[in-house]
Amino acid sequence: MALESRDAQSVSQPTPRANSQKIAVVGGSAAGLLTASLLARQGLPVRVFERIETLEHAERTLIVTNRMRHLLGPAAEHSIVNEIRRFELFTDGRSATFELNDPDLIIERRALIQGLAQDAARAGASVELGRRFHSLQPNGRGLVLEVERCSDGSREEVHADTVVGGDGVCSRVARAAGWAPLETVPLVQAIVKLPQDLAPDTTRVWFVPQDTPYFYWLIPESKTHGALGVIGETVGETRKHLENFLEKRGLTPLEFQGARIPVYKKWIPVRKQIGNGSVYLVGDAAAQVKVSTVGGTVTGFRGALGAAEAILNGGVSRELRSLRRELDVHLLLRRSLHDFQQADYSELVDLLNDPAKRSLGKYSRDEAWKILWRVCLSQPRLILLGLRGLLSRKGSFGRTNIF
Ligand SMILES: Cc1cc2nc3c(=O)[nH]c(=O)nc-3n(C[C@H](O)[C@H](O)[C@H](O)COP(=O)(O)OP(=O)(O)OC[C@H]3O[C@@H](n4cnc5c(N)ncnc54)[C@H](O)[C@@H]3O)c2cc1C
Known part of the structure; x- marks a missing residue:
């Protein structure tokens, strides 16, 4: 399957300096494989190291917004197993229903990863399975990674100018490069x-x-x-x-x-300079998860797109700036909702009038500002409810201080 993303096509031609970089991507899952594809398509030499020996990942059903189609284009299609056109919300005997203008997609994660791996390989990346990353060190030219072949325990030293950590929530790349563990x-x-x-x-x-x-x-x-x-x-x-x-x-x-x-609690800068090399994080490794709903697939893809842009453009990425704004709006929503009691949820569902429901159906969870703005315009009393939630914060979202 070929990646024909409208969003991904915004990844520009590399600068001459970027073009000579050797890239090592750790983690052959959603975010790592998309980063590898995008960079390999621009002619950069890319090796992907994935500890699992086959692409037979555990099955997992995911719901994502239609934004995935914009990010992956036709590449998304074969992993889609169902489409969702309606949401029903329930709380304490009350309910509200809204229809989606663009359907949400139900995807099968294993099929998605297999397709992304084929794309990365077709673009010229070397996808190496059964290879576990252990550590990284700077050397005179860039970075040296220690990678284990899982079948026999032998170790290889791999040179890279840039390392991308797409190795998930317990990212060993992040620890090796000095990022703090995630909540x-x-x-x-x-x-x-x-x-x-x-x-x-x-x-x-x-x-x-x-x-x-x-x-x-x-x-x-x-x-x-x-x-x-x-x-x-x-x-x-x-x-x-x-x-x-x-x-x-x-x-x-x-x-x-x-x-x-x-849990996304504040924006995690995705790049660190180590000696003459750079390390980037993408996807769950950088907590690129919408903390309102805890969906991380689309935002992880956007993180991949942003990291690829930054690698190719000397550290600059519009996509990363926009992703940060998006994740921060979800954090604001989570902070409003996190200490809601039953009476607040009952009021929330009661307040969803027809214009508010139409706005919920028109804009997706990956356009949080638009939802927030439109829904509040349709039903201003929701602003008061949200503010009440924000002001009464005491739980695990009470201590963060980004706004
Ligand atoms: C049960 C469940 C349901 C979910 N439902 C949804 C949903 O409905 N919608 C949604 O948007 N999100 C959902 N999510 C979240 C979503 O799955 C993740 O945000 C997304 O898969 C993260 O992708 P990733 O590529 O960043 O990391 P991962 O998919 O975690 O991939 C990390 C990869 O790195 C590899 N790796 C790790 N360490 C090493 C190492 N040392 N060396 C080499 N390789 C290594 C791993 O084997 C793995 O392949 C769900 C998650 C779970 C667990």
């Missing part, structure tokens, strides 16, 4: 048979503040099955809440999926 939250979801009353093009969201400051969701991945999940604060409690929630709704878990997700 994380557990995400657990169960694959279930869809309840009879749920159409396969509709996602359900429940706000249950006594269980979680985030929410429960049920995302149909096919006509018959869906992923019901929750984000919590501790692993044990999150799993217990999910099991109780499933039982209350008479749903049987067929399989559980889960992992820790980074």
